[in-house]
Amino acid sequence: MSQAKKSTIIKSAKLQMVLWAGMALAVASCNSEYTPKPKGYNRIDLPAAAYQPLQDEHPYTFEYSKHAKIRPDSSMIAQPHWINIIYPNLGANVQLTYKAINNNPKMLNDLIEDARKLTGKHQIKAYSIEETEIRTPQGDIASVFELEGEIPSQFQFYVTDTTTHFFRGALYFTTATQNDSLAPVIEYVKKDIVHMLNTLEFKDKK
Secondary structure, eight states: OOHHHHHHHHHHHHHHHHHHHHHHHHHHHHTSSOOOOOOOOOOOOOOOOOEEEOOSOOSEEOEEETTOEEEEOOSTTOOTTOEEEEETTTTEEEEEEEEEOTTOHHHHHHHHHHHHHHHHGGGGTOSEEEEEEEEOTTSOEEEEEEEESSOSEEEEEEEEOSSSEEEEEEEEESSOOOHHHHHHHHHHHHHHHHHHHHHOEETTOO
C-alpha cells in the first residue's frame, strides 16, 4: 500500500473518531437533567361567588357579583340605562345596554340584527362562535354567544320579552393577557353572567 493511501486512511479514521466523539457528546447532552420549562402564567386567585341585587333605578333588575362594581356607561354613544359591571381585581367588564322597543317589531328585528353584527365582528380572529337560545326563568327569550380565540370579547348575549324591553351584554377584558391564561377568569365571569340572566327581570312587564 502506498504512503499516500495510508495517509488518506489515517485521516479518514481520525475524522470518523471526531464525528463519533461529537455524536456521543450530543447524546450525553440530550440525556442531561435540563428540560425546557413550560410557559408560565401569573396565578389568579378567584373569590367565592356571592351576589347582590342591583339597587339603581333602571327598567330592569338582576343580581350581580359582590366582587364587582356598577358604573354608568361614560362613552360618547351612551344612552340611559347603559351600565358596566366592572371587576376591578380581574380586569373584566360586562357592558350592558338597554332599549325600549315599545311594541315595535321592526325595532326589535333591527336590534337583534345589530347584536348579531356586533358579535360577528369578531369572526376574523375567533375560531369558534357558538349560539344558544334559551328561555329565562321569567319567560324571556335570550340568545347567548360563546366565542373562542384571541379576541377581546368571549361572551355576549341579548334578552328580550319581544314587546317592550331589549337588553344586551358583552364581556370584555382590559388586559392584554392571552385568553389561555385568562380561561379560569373567563369561566368565572361567565357563571356570574348566567346567574344574572337567571335573575334578570324587566320592570312594568305586562
